[in-house]
Amino acid sequence: MGEFEAVHDVNIEELKHLVSERALRGETMLLNMGPQHPSTHGVLRLLLELDGEIVVTCIPDIGFLHTGVEKNMEAKTYQKAEVMTDRLDYLNPMGNNLTYCLAIEKLAELDVPERAQVLRVILLELQRISSHLLWLGTSALDLAAMSVFLYGMREREIILDIFEMVSGARMMTTYIRPGGLWRDVPVEFEDAVRDFLAIMPKRVDEYEGMLTTNKLFLERTVGIGKVCAEDCIRYGLTGPVMRASGIAHDLRKVRPYSGYEQYDFNIPTRTGCDINSRYLVRVQEIRESLKIIEQAMNHLPYGPVRSNNRKYVPPPRSELGTSMEAVIHHFKLWTEGFTLPRGAVYVATESPRGELGAYLESDGGPKPWRIHMNTPSFANLQAMPLLTKGHFVADVVGIIGSIDIVLGDCDR
Amino acid sequence: MDDETRVVVNAFQERFGAELVEFRGEVTLVLPPQQIVAAALAARDEYGYNMLMDATAVDYWPAQAPRFHLVYQLYGLGHNRLLRLRVPVGGNAPVVPTIVPVYPNANWKEREIWDMFGIRFEGHPDLRRILMPEDWQGHPLRKDYPLGYEEPQFSFNHEQILSTKLHPKE
Numbered sequence: 001m002g003e004f005e006a007v008h009d010v011n012i013e014e015l016k017h018l019v020s021e022r023a024l025r026g027e028t029m030l031l032n033m034g035p036q037h038p039s040t041h042g043v044l045r046l047l048l049e050l051d052g053e054i055v056v057t058c059i060p061d062i063g064f065l066h067t068g069v070e071k072n073m074e075a076k077t078y079q080k081a082e083v084m085t086d087r088l089d090y091l092n093p094m095g096n097n098l099t100y101c102l103a104i105e106k107l108a109e110l111d112v113p114e115r116a117q118v119l120r121v122i123l124l125e126l127q128r129i130s131s132h133l134l135w136l137g138t139s140a141l142d143l144a145a146m147s148v149f150l151y152g153m154r155e156r157e158i159i160l161d162i163f164e165m166v167s168g169a170r171m172m173t174t175y176i177r178p179g180g181l182w183r184d185v186p187v188e189f190e191d192a193v194r195d196f197l198a199i200m201p202k203r204v205d206e207y208e209g210m211l212t213t214n215k216l217f218l219e220r221t222v223g224i225g226k227v228c229a230e231d232c233i234r235y236g237l238t239g240p241v242m243r244a245s246g247i248a249h250d251l252r253k254v255r256p257y258s259g260y261e262q263y264d265f266n267i268p269t270r271t272g273c274d275i276n277s278r279y280l281v282r283v284q285e286i287r288e289s290l291k292i293i294e295q296a297m298n299h300l301p302y303g304p305v306r307s308n309n310r311k312y313v314p315p316p317r318s319e320l321g322t323s324m325e326a327v328i329h330h331f332k333l334w335t336e337g338f339t340l341p342r343g344a345v346y347v348a349t350e351s352p353r354g355e356l357g358a359y360l361e362s363d364g365g366p367k368p369w370r371i372h373m374n375t376p377s378f379a380n381l382q383a384m385p386l387l388t389k390g391h392f393v394a395d396v397v398g399i400i401g402s403i404d405i406v407l408g409d410c411d412r
Numbered sequence: 413m414d415d416e417t418r419v420v421v422n423a424f425q426e427r428f429g430a431e432l433v434e435f436r437g438e439v440t441l442v443l444p445p446q447q448i449v450a451a452a453l454a455a456r457d458e459y460g461y462n463m464l465m466d467a468t469a470v471d472y473w474p475a476q477a478p479r480f481h482l483v484y485q486l487y488g489l490g491h492n493r494l495l496r497l498r499v500p501v502g503g504n505a506p507v508v509p510t511i512v513p514v515y516p517n518a519n520w521k522e523r524e525i526w527d528m529f530g531i532r533f534e535g536h537p538d539l540r541r542i543l544m545p546e547d548w549q550g551h552p553l554r555k556d557y558p559l560g561y562e563e564p565q566f567s568f569n570h571e572q573i574l575s576t577k578l579h580p581k582e
Contacts, residue, residue, distance in 0.1 A: 014540070014546075017537065017538060018538060062542065063542055063545070068552060071553055071557075071559060072559070074553075109436075233463055233489060234515070234516050234517070236515070236517035247489070249489060255492070343435045343436065344435065344438075344440070345435070345438060346438065346485055348465070355465060357466050357485070359468055359483065361470055369470070372466070378520065382519065382520045412543070
C-alpha cells in the first residue's frame with residue numbers, strides 16, 4: 001500500500017447515529033460516492049448505505065468548496081464585497097448581485113431608476129434561462145443523453161456573449177450595483193436579445209423533442225426521487241423542486257421585486273413530484289422567462305440607469321472634470337466606501353434553484369457587520385436522504401441532477 | 413405592520429416575553445433562549461408560519477452579554493408573511509435548545525451555526541461540523557477569529573514557505 005495509506009476508511013463510530021442497525025452488523029455496505037465524481041455536479045461527497053443496489057440511507061458531506069465568502073465579505077467595504085457574491089452560485093451571478101444589492105437598497109432606502117429595473121429583469125431572466133440550459137444539459141448527460149448537453153451549451157453561449165457585451169465578463173459579472181447598474185447597456189444589446197428571442201422558442205421545442213417523450217428518459221425519471229408537498233414545506237425546499245410537487249410558490253409572484261408585478265407570466269407547476277416533473281417545470285420556466293424578456297424589451301424606457309443619490313452611487317465620469325462635489329464623492333466612495341444605517345434586513349429573490357436570501361446587518365460602518373446568504377442549494381441538498389431512499393444507486397445520479405445543486409452556492 | 417402580524421406580536425409578547433423591533437417594514441421578535449422551542453412551535457402550529465427559511469447567528473464581540481444573536485426567518489406559505497425571531501445568547505460557549513423537532517431543516521442550519529460560531533444546540537440529533545473539516549480548530553465567523561492569509565509563493569521564497577508547511581504524511 002505505502003502511498004495510499006492517507007486514504008482513510010469510513011469511521012463508522014462517528015456516523016453510528018445516521019446509519020441503520022444493519023450497517024453496524026455488517027449486513028449492508030457503506031459506499032463513498034465522491035467528492036471527485038463528474039455526476040455530483042461539483043465536489044459533493046455522498047456516503048451511501050447500500051443493501052445490494054438499493055440505497056438505504058444517503059449521508060451528504062459538503063464543505064469541500066467552502067471559501068469563507070461571508071467572512072471575506074465582512075472584511076470588505078460594501079462595494080468590494082459585491083464581487084464575492086458572483087462566486088457563490090456561479091450559474092446565477094446576476095441573481096446573486098441583485099439579491100445583495102436589494103438588501104443594500106432596502107437598508108439605505110435607495111431608489112432605482114425605471115430603466116435599471118427593467119434591464120435587471122431582462123438580465124435575470126436571461127440568467128435563469130442560461131442556468132436552466134446548463135442544468136438541462138448536465139442532468140440529461142447524467143442519464144446518458146449526450147446530445148442535449150451540446151445543444152444546451154450552444155444556446156447558453158449566446159447568453160454568455162450578451163453578458164460579456166454588457167459587463168465585460170461572461171460569468172463573474174458584478175453588473176448590477178447598489179442603486180442601479182454599473183453602466184448602460186451598449187447599443188447592440190437590444191438586437192442581440194431580440195435575435196435570441198427569435199431563435200429560442202424553436203430550440204426549446206428541439207430539447208423537448210429529444211427528451212419529453214423519449215422512452216429511455218421517461219424510464220429513468222418517472223416516479224424516481226419523489227418528494228411530497230408536505231415534505232417540501234417541512235424541509236424548506238423551494239424553487240422548481242417545490243413547484244414540481246404541486247405548490248405554486250414563486251417569489252416573483254408572491255413577493256415581487258424589481259417590478260416583476262408588471263409582467264404577465266405563469267408559474268408552471270406539476271404534481272408528479274418526481275424527476276420528470278422537475279424537468280417539465282424547468283423547461284416551461286424557460287418559456288415563461290422568454291415571455292417576460294419579450295414584455296420587458298417592448299417596454300424598455302429611456303433614462304438613467306443609476307440612482308442620483310451621490311452618497312451611495314458614484315458620479316458619472318464626465319462630471320469629475322467639472323464638479324468639485326463629484327470629485328469629493330468619487331474619492332470618498334472609492335476609499336472608505338459608504339455607510340449604511342444601523343439595522344438588519346432580509347431580502348429574498350427567486351433564483352433558478354429556489355429562494356436565495358440575503359440577511360444583511362449593518363452597525364453603521366462602511367463594512368457589513370454580518371452578511372449571510374441563504375442559498376437554495378444548501379436547503380435542497382439537505383433533503384437527499386429523503387429523496388434517495390429505496391432507489392437504485394444509478395438513480396442517485398439522476399436525483400442529484402434533478403435538484404440542480406451548485407456546490408459553490410451550497411458551501412459558500 | 414398588518415393586523416394579522418399584530419395579533420401574532422401581541423400573543424408572543426404576552427406568552428413568551430418577546431420584545432418587538434420594527435425596521436424597514438420587517439417585524440422582529442427578540443426572545444429569551446429558553447422560549448425558542450415553545451415560540452417556534454406556536455408560530456408553526458397556531459399562526460401558520462410553516463417554513464423555516466433561514467437560521468443564522470451574529471457575533472457582537474467584544475460585547476459579552478449577550479455576545480451572540482441567533483436569527484431565525486420564519487415564513488408562512490399560506491398567508492405569505494415573514495417573521496424574524498432573534499435570540500440573544502451570552503458567553504463564549506453558549507448552549508441553546510434545538511428547534512429541529514419543530515422544523516426538520518434546522519438540522520443543517522444549526523450545524524452550520526455550530527461550525528461557524530461555536531454555539532451548541534442541545535438535543536440536536538447530529539451536531540457535527542458541516543462546512544469546515546472535522547478536525548478544524550476554532551469557529552471562523554466569530555469576530556475574534558482572524559481572516560487569515562497564506563503567503564504567496566514566488567520563486568525567491570518558494571523553498572522557505574515549503575519548509576514551514578506541514579506535510580500531510582508527518
